[in-house]
Amino acid sequence: xxxxxxxxxxxxxxxxxxxxxxxxxxxxxxxxxxxxxxxxxxxxxxxxxxxxxxxxxxxxxxxxxxxxxxxxxxxxxxxxxxxxxxxxxxxxxxxxxxxxxxxxxxxxxxxxxxxxxxxxxxxxxxxxxxxxxxxxxxxxxxxxxxxxxxxxxxxxxxxxxxxxxxxxxxxxxxxxxxxxxxxxxxxxxxxxxxxxxxxxxxxxxxxxxxxxxxxxxxxxxxxxxxxxxxxxxxxxxxxxxxxxxxxxxxxxxxxxxxxxxxxxxxxxxxxxxxxxxxxxxxxxxxxxxxxxxxxxxxxxxxxxxxxxxxxxxxxxxxxxxxxxxxxxxxxxxxxxxxxxxxxxxxxxxxxxxxxxxxxxxxxxxxxxxxxxxxxxxxxxxxxxxxxxxxxxxxxxxxxxxxxxxxxxxxxxxxxxxxxxxxxxxxxxxxxxxxxxxxxxxxxxxxxxxxxxxxxxxxxxxxxxxxxxxxxxxxxxxxxxxxxxxxxxxxxxxxxxxxxxxxxxxxxxxxxxxxxxxxxxxxxxxxxxxxxxxxxxxxxxxxxxxxxxxxxxxxxxxxxxxxxxxxxxxxxxxxxxxxxxxxxxxxxxxxxxxxxxxxxxxxxxxxxxxxxxxxxxxxxxxxxxxxxxxxxxxxxxxxxxxxxxxxxxxxxxxxxxxxxxxxxxxxxxxxxxxxxxxxxxxxxxxxxxxxxxxxxxxxxxxxxxxxxxxxxxxxxxxxxxxxxxxxxxxxxxxxxxxxxxxxxxxxxxxxxxxxxxxxxxxxxxxxxxxxxxxxxxxxxxxxxxxxxxxxxxxxxxxxxxxxxxxxxxxxxxxxxxxxxxxxxxxxxxxxxxxxxxxxxxxxxxxxxxxxxxxxxx
Numbered sequence: 001x002x003x004x005x006x007x008x009x010x011x012x013x014x015x016x017x018x019x020x021x022x023x024x025x026x027x028x029x030x031x032x033x034x035x036x037x038x039x040x041x042x043x044x045x046x047x048x049x050x051x052x053x054x055x056x057x058x059x060x061x062x063x064x065x066x067x068x069x070x071x072x073x074x075x076x077x078x079x080x081x082x083x084x085x086x087x088x089x090x091x092x093x094x095x096x097x098x099x100x101x102x103x104x105x106x107x108x109x110x111x112x113x114x115x116x117x118x119x120x121x122x123x124x125x126x127x128x129x130x131x132x133x134x135x136x137x138x139x140x141x142x143x144x145x146x147x148x149x150x151x152x153x154x155x156x157x158x159x160x161x162x163x164x165x166x167x168x169x170x171x172x173x174x175x176x177x178x179x180x181x182x183x184x185x186x187x188x189x190x191x192x193x194x195x196x197x198x199x200x201x202x203x204x205x206x207x208x209x210x211x212x213x214x215x216x217x218x219x220x221x222x223x224x225x226x227x228x229x230x231x232x233x234x235x236x237x238x239x240x241x242x243x244x245x246x247x248x249x250x251x252x253x254x255x256x257x258x259x260x261x262x263x264x265x266x267x268x269x270x271x272x273x274x275x276x277x278x279x280x281x282x283x284x285x286x287x288x289x290x291x292x293x294x295x296x297x298x299x300x301x302x303x304x305x306x307x308x309x310x311x312x313x314x315x316x317x318x319x320x321x322x323x324x325x326x327x328x329x330x331x332x333x334x335x336x337x338x339x340x341x342x343x344x345x346x347x348x349x350x351x352x353x354x355x356x357x358x359x360x361x362x363x364x365x366x367x368x369x370x371x372x373x374x375x376x377x378x379x380x381x382x383x384x385x386x387x388x389x390x391x392x393x394x395x396x397x398x399x400x401x402x403x404x405x406x407x408x409x410x411x412x413x414x415x416x417x418x419x420x421x422x423x424x425x426x427x428x429x430x431x432x433x434x435x436x437x438x439x440x441x442x443x444x445x446x447x448x449x450x451x452x453x454x455x456x457x458x459x460x461x462x463x464x465x466x467x468x469x470x471x472x473x474x475x476x477x478x479x480x481x482x483x484x485x486x487x488x489x490x491x492x493x494x495x496x497x498x499x500x501x502x503x504x505x506x507x508x509x510x511x512x513x514x515x516x517x518x519x520x521x522x523x524x525x526x527x528x529x530x531x532x533x534x535x536x537x538x539x540x541x542x543x544x545x546x547x548x549x550x551x552x553x554x555x556x557x558x559x560x561x562x563x564x565x566x567x568x569x570x571x572x573x574x575x576x577x578x579x580x581x582x583x584x585x586x587x588x589x590x591x592x593x594x595x596x597x598x599x600x601x602x603x604x605x606x607x608x609x610x611x612x613x614x615x616x617x618x619x620x621x622x623x624x625x626x627x628x629x630x631x632x633x634x635x636x637x638x639x640x641x642x643x644x645x646x647x648x649x650x651x652x653x654x655x656x657x658x659x660x661x662x663x664x665x666x667x668x669x670x671x672x673x674x675x676x677x678x679x680x681x682x683x684x685x686x687x688x689x690x691x692x693x694x695x696x697x698x699x700x701x702x703x704x705x706x707x708x709x710x711x712x713x714x715x716x717x718x719x720x721x722x723x724x725x726x727x728x729x730x731x732x733x734x735x736x737x738x739x740x741x742x743x744x745x746x747x748x749x750x751x752x753x754x755x756x757x758x759x760x761x762x763x764x765x766x767x768x769x770x771x772x773x774x775x776x777x778x779x780x781x782x783x784x785x786x787x788x789x790x791x792x793x794x795x796x797x798x799x800x801x802x803x804x805x806x807x808x809x810x811x812x813x814x815x816x817x818x819x820x821x822x823x824x825x826x827x828x829x830x831x832x833x834x835x836x837x838x839x840x841x842x843x844x845x846x847x848x849x850x851x852x853x854x855x856x
Contacts, residue, residue, distance in 0.1 A: 029321060033312040036320040040067040040308055041301060049304045050287035055277030058471035059084040068318025069311055077131030079397055080404035081117055083124035086469035089462045091407035093120055093333035094397055097650045100344035100668035102149035103690035105774045105798055107162030113340060114166020116331040121172040127314045128173040128219060134160045134207040137694045138183040138722050141707045143619040146398040146650020146669055150693035151723030153203050154795050157210030164215040171324030173314055175254055176211050178223035180204050184707035186619045191709045192226040195716045201823035202720050209247055218251045218310050224259045233259045239270030252306045263289050272303040334673055341670040341677035343689035347742040349664040350374040353642045375642050375662035377684025377744060378602055383424050385600035386416055387593045387636060389432040390608035390648045397669045398650050400616020406672035412606050415675030419683050430593035431586055431632040433610050437504045437540040437578035440466030446491035450476055453485040463489055466577035488559040489577050498550045499582025506540040507575025509563045513543050516554040520544030539612060540578030586628045590635050597640040605636050608648035619707045623654045623699045633657045652696040655735060691741035691774045695724050697734030703727060724845045725791035739844035745771035749849030752841050757815040761841040765803040772802045775811040775841055779819045782836040782853060788822055820856045
């Protein structure tokens with residue numbers, strides 16, 4: 001045997017001894033920190049305690065010098081660390097989307113991502129990262145699924161555990177979110193999700209439970225939504241009873257932003273921190289509630305103790321030794337972003353040229369009974385027609401609070417231009433999925449000019465993408481919310497195309513828009529619907545259509561008086577200059593793309609979703625690609641049988657042309673280095689390493705689709721059957737099954753053995769290239785029982801292995817006890833379901849290669 005996935009017994013014994021010593025040191029350190037925490041708590045009066053539990057601004061808690069406590073700083077994640085300044089002039093490393101990270105099926109890689117993010121947090125002065133998101137892909141229509149990992153709770157828990165462990169190994173806290181059942185965005189502030197106890201335990205709580213047990217997170221964030229009649233920021237049964245009581249969680253519980261609604265119910269429901277500030281239900285309101293006898297001061301003390309414990313762990317409380325005294329070794333952010341991207345790409349189809357029609361994807365590189373060489377990897381001498389607006393203007397991350405601004409973005413066009421010989425690559429737009437305006441970035445050079453009421457300039461700041469998101473700490477030097485009266489985004493624009501350019505505004509309030517000396521809008525822009533985050537997530541409104549010439553600079557200006565109620569000061573400034581390039585006839589663009597494809601050996605079409613399809617703040621209404629992209633793919637495939645489609649989306653989309661193209665590669669939102677990673681995979685410098693963390697299928701076939709509440713309630717009537725569990729129960733075949741993914745070699749699964757719950761799978765690389773395989777273990781009850789209905793099978797374990805051509809390796813997987821348990825609603829406890837189980841190892845939920853049986 002040439003290799004093994006778990007090492008020798010001696011190494012295991014060494015690891016066990018090291019872990020025992022580390023646990024002893026950790027316990028001693030925690031005890032010492034706890035003594036400091038108690039001493040600090042004893043020195044605080046009620047007003048200081050209440051103030052500590054309320055944000056002093058959008059991102060921070062107040063400092064309390066009397067006990068040597070510095071101000072605690074939080075920042076959004078999860079694919080980068082934005083810092084407290086939400087602006088492109090303060091760049092951040094942008095990793096691939098969480099769906100991409102989960103597609104690697106590699107908890108160790110997730111840990112390394114976390115280490116990098118801790119490094120980024122320290123660089124930006126951030127103590128706590130508001131991540132990861134471990135809600136489940138209950139329905140494919142969830143608009144924010146790109147920010148979560150998977151439809152499967154076990155895979156989600158494993159990836160989330162690695163991520164949290166990595167971040168906290170760098171001395172930075174995490175807040176695992178959104179606890180619990182924030183699985184859709186529609187009416188997210190008010191929806192009451194009705195979930196049975198068994199589904200709640202087996203699915204939605206399960207990733208949180210695993211992360212609490214295995215990574216000991218220093219924080220959680222409770223969700224906006226209610227669960228079974230109680231809003232999560234006040235849910236004592238789940239927070240105090242389950243999270244803290246049953247699981248022993250000793251970290252801090254922070255609200256989602258503006259989720260805390262009631263002082264008494266929140267503090268008694270286990271909420272420690274109400275964000276953002278300064279206006280919250282804590283602070284003065286909490287101190288008053290104690291003095292009025294509505295809240296016990298001991299309850300406040302418990303929350304303060306949790307906050308001080310977090311401060312001690314991260315090293316901002318005098319006298320407490322931080323958990324991490326010295327940060328880990330430096331991580332190359334660009335290199336890691338590149339690695340995660342290439343290992344996350346999922347090759348779901350790879351056929352020989354001209355072999356249209358359904359494929360079983362079971363032979364070498366994915367071919368079922370076909371002959372010829374698969375279209376990927378590209379031949380070294382191939383000419384390539386690269387097609388698609390997203391190939392040039394890459395979408396590398398999802399919309400909403402997960403947005404960060406990297407210092408560079410490598411598009412597919414950039415990556416392939418660098419990788420292919422000169423003259424081998426041509427480019428055509430084909431079809432643009434962006435049917436509305438986007439923030440002004442390409443071709444714009446802009447600055448923000450801040451003025452007082454007299455028109456005097458107070459300060460300026462660069463605005464690389466025309467987008468102002470200033471909160472309490474973002475204002476330019478010399479500017480305060482007290483003296484700020486207006487902000488003007490002004491500068492120049494050099495168009496890259498001649499024609500009619502559209503300019504517009506994203507934001508609410510009064511604006512004056514001027515382009516090339518002409519004022520096109522001078523009025524008030526209002527929200528189309530009530531939404532506290534409309535200024536963040538609302539669509540830009542067009543206001544000017546201007547004829548411009550490529551390469552000729554024009555001046556642009558968007559002025560915005562800061563609107564505040566009389567006697568108040570502004571706490572945020574949120575607006576953006578928006579732009580759209582000339583819109584050509586779609587049929588003409590598609591015809592040009594087909595002609596380009598006809599003249600090349602291989603056509604690579606990049607299709608994508610947009611911010612108006614996948615973002616925080618709303619759910620999807622369908623799974624179609626926006627614009628004329630489906631028509632584009634069909635036209636290109638008709639022109640060139642060697643058509644490869646790269647799908648640039650964070651979560652599933654429908655692929656109605658899938659049998660008409662030779663190859664399909666899912667790139668997710670691939671982060672800032674995505675184009676370079678794509679070039680590596682297409683050319684064969686590396687193989688695509690990803691496997692699907694979520695089932696892909698047509699919306700009409702999807703078993704669970706409901707995300708719209710009925711009279712404020714959303715019933716999770718499917719119980720424990722979501723994702724692949726629901727597809728199997730319904731007897732439906734998805735487009736691509738959970739766990740599916742191809743490489744550039746082939747694997748023979750030679751044997752499987754089980755001793756107790758330890759499973760050993762022997763497999764051999766039978767191809768001609770080195771490869772990486774994700775060995776997936778599924779457990780299925782072999783006999784019926786009288787208990788509650790169970791899924792036909794469930795993911796019970798997995799392991800990644802690598803091998804050279806002809807090499808044999810062994811994957812060793814220990815199955816968790818939970819794989820054979822259900823939640824007994826009558827007893828209110830986990831129950832082991834005894835009996836015989838089929839244990840299958842294979843390449844997806846639908847592709848089992850070897851099986852054995854065990855009895856538990």
